Amino acid sequence: MKFSYRQHLLRITLLWIGVTPLSGFCQQIIEGQVTGPQDLPIPGVNIQIQGTNRGTTSNFEGEYQLVARPQDTLVYTYMGYISQKVAVGEQTQINIQLKENENSLGDLVINAGYYTTTERERTGNIAKITAKEIELQPVVSPLQALQGRMAGVEISTGTDTPGAAPTIRIRGQNSLRSEGNYPLYIIDGVPINSTPVESKSSLSFSGIDPLSTMNLSNIESIEVLKDADATAIYGSRGANGVILISTKKGKGQKGIQARVYKGVSTVANKLDLLNTQQYLEIRQQAFVNDGVEPDEYNAYDLLLWDQNRETDWQEEFLGGTADITDVNISAQGGSDQTHFRLNGAFHQQGTIYPVDLQYQKFTGGAHLEHRSKDEKFQLGLALNYGVDQNELMAGGVNFRSKAFKLAPNAPELYNEDDSLNWETWGEAGLEHPLAGLYNKAEIKSHNLVSSLNLSYEIILGLALKTNFGFTHFNSDEVVKMPQRSYNPSSMPLHRSLNTQSQRQSWIIEPQLNYQHQWGKLNLNALLGSTLQENQYDTFSVQGENYVAEALIGNLGAAESLLHAQAKNTQYRYQAVFARLGINWDKKYYLNLTGRRDGSSRFAQGNRFANFGAIGAGWIFTDEAFFKQHLEWLSFGKLRGSYGTTGSDQIPDYGYLDAYEATPGPGGLYPTALANPEYSWEVNKKAEVGMQLGFLKDRIHLGVSAYRNRSSNQLVAYPLPATTGFNSVQANLPATVENRGWEVEFSSDNIRKGNFRWQTSLNMSFPKNELVSYPGLEQSPYAHTYREGHPLNIALLYKYEGIDPETGYYQVIDQNGDGVYDQEDKVVIQDRTREYFGGIQNSLSYKGISLQFLFQFVQQEGSFADIFNAGFPQALTAEVDQNFSAYQQVSQTYEASQAYSRAVQSDLTIENASFIRLKTLNLSYEFPLSWIEVLNLSQAKFFLTGQNLWTLTDYKGMDPDSSVGGTDFSSLRTLTAGVQLNF
Template sequence: MKNTFLNKVKGLLIYTLIVSFAFLTTQVFSRSTSKEMIFITQQQQIKGKVTDENNTPISGASIQIKNTNIGTITDFDGSYSIEASTNDTLVFSALGYKAKEILVNNQTSLNITLDKDVTALGEVVVNAGYYNTTERERTGSISSVSAAQIEKQPVNNPLGAIQGYMPGVNIVQNTGVPGGGYNIEIRGRNFINGNTEPLYIVDGVPWGSQSLGVAELSAGINNANISPLNAISPTDIESIEVLKDADATAIYGSRGANGVVLITTKKGVEGKTQFKVNLSSSMGKVSHFLDLMKTPEYLELRREAVINDGYGTQLENSAYDFVWPDLKTWDQNRYTNWQKELIGGTAVRNLAQLSISGGSAQTQFLISGAYQKETTVFPGDANYKKYSLHSNINHVSKNERFTFNMTANYTKEYNQMPRTDLTRSAYTLPPNAPELYTEDGNINWENNTWDNPLAVLDDDYVAEINNLAANINLSYQLLPNLKLIGNLGYNNYQIASYRLLLSSSRNPSFGFTPEGYSSISTNDSSRDSWIIEPQVQWNKEWGDLKVNVLIGSTFQSQTTDQLVLNGTGFPNNSLINNIAAASDLEIRSSTNSVYNYQAFFGRVNFKVLDKYILNFTGRRDGSSRFGPGRQFGNFGAIGAAWLFTKEDFMPSDSMLSYGKLRGSYGTTGSDNIGDYQFLSTYNVTGYEYNGTLVLEPSGISNPLFGWEVNKKLEVALELGFIKDRILINTAWYQNRSSNQLVGIPLAATTGFTSLTGNLDATVQNTGWEIDLNTRNILNENFKWTTTFNISIPKSKLLAFPDIENSTFASTYVVGQPISIRKLYKATGVNPETGIYEFEDYNDDGVITSLEDRQWIEDLAPEFYGGLGNTFTYKNLSLNLLFQFKKQKAFNNYRQQAAPGLMQNASVSYLNRWQQPGDDTPLMIATSGLNYSLNPSRDQFRQSNMAVSDASFIRLRNATLNYTIPNQASEKFAVDVYLQGQNLWTLTNFDGPDPEHSSHIILPPLRQISLGAQFNF
């Protein structure tokens, strides 16, 4: 890879400086802390710990002797130490919590629990990206998940930690294979091109979520989609905010059309140097096995199928042994449960993390390092490793006018997975298939009668990923009302992967040799990006009017390089790792692209009497992905809020303690189409003609397309009852996306499959979101809190002129969601012939794809949400999160429509047609050799019968945590926890998983984790 060595050296130097500086800071400020922050008197010493309602330590809480300036703050684990006299009163306080006053008397140990001050919502800071606001004063739609919730889940990807927690955010895991990613939709799918990826911002730096993996190298294991978000360790995250409506996202302009995900990592904490060690071990298993046929049932169905196809006499002829080995040469009494054999293993994940934090009131630091190793449920020793280093330094000058914040993250991933996912073989291999190994331990080919699924383990797939991200945020208070802000960020993402295909891993009957078959494919890719954002913030008050103005600009550049090579033909397999030894070398892909982005943005916020709030945001974006004259787009929004419970007409003793009506309207856009789509592009073929390198056209020019536009409208009502012990937020939204950027299909005679352009089509997403939080029981020893959210989305293709005459006629229907599937309507099995029949919509006597696929099924969720409960008794806490979803999905018939093929299937396939007059759901058994039956079975796979209800209620997450009391020293604490993920699912869906109906890719695993966290 180009500059790989230099980039690694550069990353190493950066981290050497960070670590050196941080440890120097540790020595200097750990000394100063003890002098500056603990005020010594000649009184008795009091020690203790400050926690919240969930028994989570509160770091940075203030402990002050009442009516004095003497005090201290809690350390990283919530512990403190202070000297006071017996008649002193200690005041315990923290931002967002109710203060407590405790008379010392003769007590030397005081453990304090602070209750969240939900009546002071205005003090709870919410990260809105370019600015901070509060829960009470925000005018936009922002959902948030804290570190306390994220840390309770044994997940590798930040998106896995917010599943079920946020209304309007639908997240589905792609695969149970380590390193895989997630699909996310924020308030539905806005664009026809299928892109639903939001903008990810990590500590102020845009984070590319698109993998640079190559699908042909991974051959179906889904590692081509190794998510770059895996580089962000969930244990390093302080909070995740999701911005949804126009008011919250318009300041991000074209980048916020699908929403914005803000990830904030942990920062240094003021106090004495603290050490935290987190050790955990997890076990993962496939949560559900299909009820497949045993050997007698399978063989009965197979023989019947061969006879039905007219080959009954050939079954007695040994000359046809090779056609039906399962019926003739394989052991007729053997039974292997291939699900347990191929995907029934235990995936083990071990995690070790050490963090060091501390500093003075002026400078704080944090260094965190982690190592993780995870195996798979497949046979063999495939594994995924991750090394991560997270560091942060905060500094504020003595006069508090200058602030400096630097965060850096470095992650190295090593992913060595099987080249092929064995899930399909686990579900479809005949139950009497041969043994995997011979008696002497070699791969068993059973006289070349089958393809041994474990042979692919001899092949090799390895991906090595390096990710470096750094951010510096500077601010200077130039005048009392004027602040200058600078945000600088850098991100380098590299992936080097290769795939080996060996002749020795193929059935010997094919006669493959290293010279003719063995190959190596390599992918060397990198993505380099930087961002600079100067900003000016101005605040002013005139009596009851407060004005906040933010003006800034963005300069961003991203460079992507990719080189994919394929070498074929080697003298022997021992030389296959040396691509120079290949007899045929081909350049599969060679790409170098540059993306430049520039923007100017602004925000003006007005507050009148602290109860009327008006927020204006605007942005002008410029993108290099559009042609001349179309590179700039304007986006903006207006948001308003009315805190009506502050009005004089509201009684002070009302059960309604908090009420806010808010709304917003605005536009965002999208340029997510890839680079150079407006130009004619060419690919390097890897071949030469008369010594000249041959190029081939890869894209056709269209300089006329422009920005996609998403218009967003929202109205919301937020209420609090009984001193805010019950909080409920209800929102209705409407998003309309137009000027759709898609690949418009072209005729084959043009030499191109599609042309990038704008479609005059409009997609509308509407929906309701409800978010409920209650504090049910709050007493000294026992606490019970509940969270509930539900989303009810609706989608519609509002307009698409002349769709009937376009190539999209077979996919979309005006007035229907864009998530629909147009299918045949199966009317059942003909009782006389045993063949599937379908509704002939145009009555022409022939079932054809375009005219008769008119049955519509919507596969988007009807509603979804989550229900969480937290129970705390003294030092013991239990957290439960149930996720639910109402939806439809493809079932087993999508994979296999006819009984009798040479592959196993559900026992339900025994209910097939056998003789005239039978009324059955499945057709006549066929071995696949009666080709006249193929059209019927293929159409059945694309019919309404291949869709069924896939609704579910799932125990998504459960955590049991116990803090071990340490009487000897309050400075040392141990938390022991037991975590579970995907533990239990209630569903009627007959498939691998209701959210993952594919029989080809490994479904998400059930995870159980045991761990301990040591704080000292």
Template sequence: MKLIALLFLFNLQVTASVYSQRISLTATNTPLREVLQTVRKQSGYSFFVESDNLRDSKPVNLSLMENSVPEALDKIFENQPFTYTIENNVIVVTRKLRTNLSAADFLTFDNGGPDSTKVVYVQGSVRDDKGQPLVGVSIRIKGGGTGTVTKADGTYSLKTNAAATLVFSYIGYLSREIKASQGEVDVVLKQLNTALDQVQVIAYGTTTKRFSTGNIATVSAEVIERQPVSNPLLALQGRVPGMFIQQMTGNSAGNVIINIQGINSLAQGTSPFFVIDGVPFPPVNSDPTMMSGAISGNGGSTLTYINPSDIESITVLKDADATSIYGSRAANGAILITTKKGKPGNTRVDVDLQTSWGKIPRQIKMLNSQEYIALRKEAKKNDNAAITVADFDINGDWDTTRYTNWQKELVGGTSHLTNMQAGLSGGTDRTQFLIKGGYLKETTVYPGDQSATKENVHISLNHRSSNQKFSFNFSGTYLQDDNKMINTDLMINALLLVPPLSPPLYNNDGSLNWGYSNRLNTYTFSNPLGPVLLSYQGNTNNTIANADISYRLLEGLELNTSLGYNKIQNTEILLTPQSAFTPRIVANLRSSSIANKTTASWIIEPKIKYKKDFNSNRLEILIGSTFQQNKNDGTLVRGRGFTNDAQIVNIANAPIISAIPYQILYRYEGVFGRINMNTKDKYIITLAGRRDGSSRFGSANRYMNFYSAAGSWIFSEEPLIKNSFPALSIGKIRLSYGTAGNDQIPDYAYLSLYQNIQTDIQYQSSIGMSPTGHSNPYLQWELTKKLNLGMDIGFLNNQILFTGNIYINRSSNQLLNYPLSIITGFQGVNKNLDATIENKGIELQLETTPIRRKNFSWNLSTNISFNKNKLIKFTDLDKSTFSQTYVIGQPTNISKVYPYIDVSPQTGLYEYRSADGKLTSSPNYLKDRTMLIDINPKYFGSISSTITFKGFTIDLLFQFVKKMALTNRLQLGLLGSMRAYPAVVEDRWHKPGDIATYQKASILDPNAYTAYNSMYYSSGAYEDASYISLRNLSISYAIPQSALKKLKLNSVRLFVQGQNIFTISSYFGISPESSSIYVLPPLRMISTGIHLNL
């Protein structure tokens, strides 16, 4: 926090002058339109001119030499009936406003009515359909005459005759004609469908979908804010073709798996490259903690430490044209997160208040107590076993009339989330600022006082001096997370471990009940709330700061440097008292753990940018270099052997203390360049290259080169096509090819490493050391080659817009840990394998606007992605230790399994087909796994719809996935154990001749054990986990401006949102997405809130 405060105070001192682009030209009786085209090419500014506005223009005669843009325009329009304003690099040309009007002046607008000579004074404001003021809107009198533009706050004023019609026009919005009248005339403009011309952030720059040569997708803040999620990645689910996102747990800080265009590596580095405001960010699946408190379920996600409301847009880069300039860091794609910036205009205050509730989406029907007892006794009978003293549930110790719905007790609560955000923003054309702050608190569905709070601050300061030469942009984000969640997921207890007739959770005095038996003088119950007594506290601070400095040295030549810093610091304390365990356990399990982990990185990227317009060409050249360092260090200290629970609060009381320190330093450097040539806005070529160096490789192979080439042809601009197909708005073909790399292996893998031996036995107070890995100084880079063919076609002013991509990606020289024989003393060695993975697929997206009316619009969008993953090469696979894992010509995510047949009607055991075609309940692991199961998604996509009626907006998204997954039936164990069972086990084998789904109840029969164990490696272990889910639903209402005037508010929006509303699937389990009953599923969230703009 101190760092951001200091940087912000420093940036407030920025007083450097800003210098504009310089204009040089000579004109002799030159039409004004041609002069303005020359200014556009030299300045890079866009012009907004009404199509008929230049009909009264005069020829231009002047000579300019190195004039600033405002100076040049002043001279150009000096003797013209026009004036101009500059708003956000857009020059708006309008007719000059005459202030000394008489009644005679208005006779030229005579419409024949009685008011044709009556002068009226009109004033008001112009806003978009969300209530935001629009700056630079052109307001003219229909038929000619006076005109003006709106100010920074969206207001305007002018004089005209009462019979006149005012025409309001703005780039990207539908024009409106309104009858002039005395007094206030407030106007709302509707936005056009301008998806092709929206700015897209790319590596080291920006582009638009119209002129992009790469496969890029962008999700805006508007879409992100419609979803009640604390991890911004979850707002992208189903919205980006080719990107598959899987939420692994309902814990908000839990892991999120993300793959772009398939999995390229056998083992290492499958996560995309994340960049936040130019600063590299740790991979999404890198657990920011050391003890994973409350992140139960496959680790944690670093993106949970980014506030979604601070995000302006998220851009996904997929093909080589978009990613190769990032080199070795973006072989799996790149995700660029751009935070919000201040905008010119009056100072505004934005306030967001939101509250949410969450529940598990469904419950599984379980056996009741009597059905459970029958199952237990049936297993005893089948095993010919007597009821023992340890069978507390059926030997009379437990009350057999009790029944507890453990799903309701342990995970059936309601989570609550409160989110408050407020921001102050504004500025001039040269300086803009934004200051935001927020507070979020959330609880879980678990019992007890489990909560996490987050406080966040976001700052942005942008400054450009008056002559546009120098610019300085700063952004800083700080988030503090205080996590006091339980460090154990109770889902497994609710569904698997606790029988339905177990004793109550609490004694009469409120203490945990461990089921003490007077008859046996022992404790009979492992209370599932024992983990609640563990005291966990995790504190995480995330700081991101970026400064971007630019100076225009010469015409079109700009020097730029980007400086970035990121630090994630985590401190955890876990206290484990003996009281958290059943008292019958005599072993001393008391412990105290303290962990500190810091991940800090800095990056410096100096760049040179050059732009030049000549003839009908626009040339852009970028040259730059990267210097980056990541430092990870931490210590985990554990204390054991405490004599009582009171001692664990101070680790110094522990008789045995062990420490695990570590420090990792990763350095990276590179040089890069890109050339983009646009000819006639029809033919576009992009060439990019990079040379990277990584400290993860030895000196022999430390550097690697990467490149890409791409081109696009906007064939709709060809005269023949343009004239023959007037309904065609855009037609473009894209082609790209290039390479990217992967160095995502453990640091120092080319060296011999040692670690402390973690044991309670020490020698003279010293801990021994042991080798952890074999050195390999000859490690090389993984290499990915990408080919992408794309097409964009739009019709009817892009009311119908289709985007398609076909890609083939091949990754070779695979990096992974190769297992070694135990006699070597090492488990494995990192090495390159002569193996190649191919991912090829199709991405299709259709965006339409079936209805677009004044007060009603309907946008409909759908996308679908198909990806085929295949191992196409693996030299000497049959001789390697991976021969039982991979098959050439098959996906890398396959499982080799026994063909499962059914439950044998004669024996009541699971049966499989062996390699020789016979039925068996004890197949051979090496010989009989003849069937292949692919668990990669076959296809996935979504259908989204947005309906706007006056102030109401309804937005929904259905996501669908076709895939296989491990069945949860495997987690049930042998039928008849002292545990919970779902009601489906009623369909089990009871006697010879039965046709059943589950084998007989038995826990002692070795044949039943073998048959059950074999199920893990059979086709019966997998089931269809396809689903269609109403992922998101948002309903909002913008209160009309007429109702807000008395309250002096600019805009108010009320909303109700839902996430994971319902899911349709045949999958056995609570969630086909997480596909596990061991972890909490993604929660169904309902949220309400209000947005205020003051």
């Protein structure tokens, strides 16, 4: 018998992946239409040939066409409708009417990265939010939109500055290195460097967010992969979890959509401070207690400054209004085979501070999808481009701190010509509190993320797929430091600091996918590889003595250039990965994944490592026993997973000696010490979970218990100064464990007529622990960590109350040596959250819709900065109301030392738990009969609020930051807008 080349290829391929060839390739063209209630067409319905990866989607009229065999079964699925199956047989025309059922787990498609699954069938732990929850939030980073919405996902912005990188932790801190805990970001299949971009501005504590240039209105969904089953296929890159961002595609109704909103942001909370009279009484008492005569140097606020002047510095520095404007326009269309979507957006945001700063973001995107008529070839192209321009303060002026440091009778800050009032402050021997005010950082970032996906079905059920990705991020920052920012007596110069950063990467991922079903056995196999290269370049130089302020930043106009530095690194990564998904009778699920990774960050012999996981699920309610005896339990699934992932989140070239050029010609000096012996950090993850559905899936409950252990910790090990080096890259024998529980609940409370009320809840109970660290007491981390306690701890003195002899704060000298040092810090404060979560409600009636989310956190915080009575600074009103709780009013050295030790003691610990109305959205969709005359298909008006109300006992500005009581990260925001569809 002779075989064609294609038949030979078929047999070889099937033998290679371990299956047998199939028969019955007789095919026919199937056409039809999908409709819903009232026979209205439904676009975007997924029509899949059961047991294969072949399928199509309905067009804008609900019509579809595909090629199938008589023995095939078509599966019709669409979000919010009950899925249907139809045997093809001899039919060539199949019309389907879907029925609504928004509780169906099987219809919720989940992006698992290299493949898709459903909420019903997933064996891993994957959380998802959709465009409906993202697009109207008035935030810059898509990560901010996740706050309070996902179990196990903690996000802290840490600042009110737009464009700053938020901190995200998925199931806690795995690594001793803060930079070793970033999750993997993937946009439309392309990995993005999640490390914040270095900045010399006021953003420098966190860096620039690499996701800040994304358009939130263009995001279709965000999935977060948490456990081993979900993340192991990403190998080392998924050690800290994976965040998958999918942008919108050109499927659905043709036309143009415009959305515009405007709003304002203000400080959500202010502290109650003493007025001038109360403040002066305390200051005068300090001199009486100390037996010191006031003079113009130690009592400038009493003798030089106006005793009747009163300024609310909170209002002065934090009382501004930040305006917000957002405009988004998109257009989509196409034919049966080709869909496209174009979008563009503009976002602008001001500042609450008394300076002229603006943040602007311009974004554009394009998405194209095409498939051949025979459904064998598919193409997907996604382009996302963003530019943001950020103006930031860069002179060290912290308005949030100054609002609580200045006395209420402090003199004017400005002269009549708006220049800084150096003379009055100089008379008191003080530096002007706003020195550096006119320094400004101007940051302009460009970000391109592009992906191309090609797929071809070689034979029935076997497809070759290749993903291509290219990213380019460029940041150009100029910090301008004019003379007028500094005291003229110091003869300052016009200066600048110019920094350029560039990140560029490409990735190629060829894959083979095979799907087939034999009776009740369904198999899904995936084999692929990854080739990736990242290039990072940075350059900085300082310019001095510009002849005019207008020329600052133009390096050609600087008299001299100083401290030029350049850095270039290259990272290469390659991997082979495989997945085998098996299910029997849609009840028993087994998912096997494996990956072999290679990283250029390790020396020869340590560059490759193997990672893998196993996940399993059992839908026990499909068993006959449960169907007969537990009718009230509509869905029940047990699942579990175990596996290993790794981490290579360390600097490049750490295994090599490094040198830099000496300032003089012809020389080199060593800057880094080689260590070729260190290897991969390893993270072992285990999880069990249960998902339940009650009352025909109107109530859903999910519970997960997990344990992650990260060992062989990669750190920059500190070295003694005598070695000539600060640190060396090495593995430490430390093991960090994250364990906990997660609860997810949703219910369809009322669904009657045109009224509907839905609720969802998530709660997380995390526990972080340094399980073991042999030799910790002799290591450089002896005063940082404690075995058996979390990584995020504070070591504090034990507070003993007010010393009856001195009247000052006192702490316990544990070893009695008369010296207060680290050996006396025996109180261990756990700064991790005891539990956190969110509860969201959604109500709708006809065209009116209301959604609101409450975020809640149980935690301990610290409040210490504003009870140092006696010194010239603002004080809270509580000092005056509860005077006996504080040390004797004094400004002596002994009082200052007592206060310094007290703020490092457990006296500062207090309950920083809170409940916050995080978001509120109210919208009204106008009836079609009202807008048809305007040729509109939809018109909607909406109001949005964020951080509207907080219930807490915390004394500071914001319990979410809990840093000294003077820092805050959350602004109250109100916006109003309109959406029009043409």
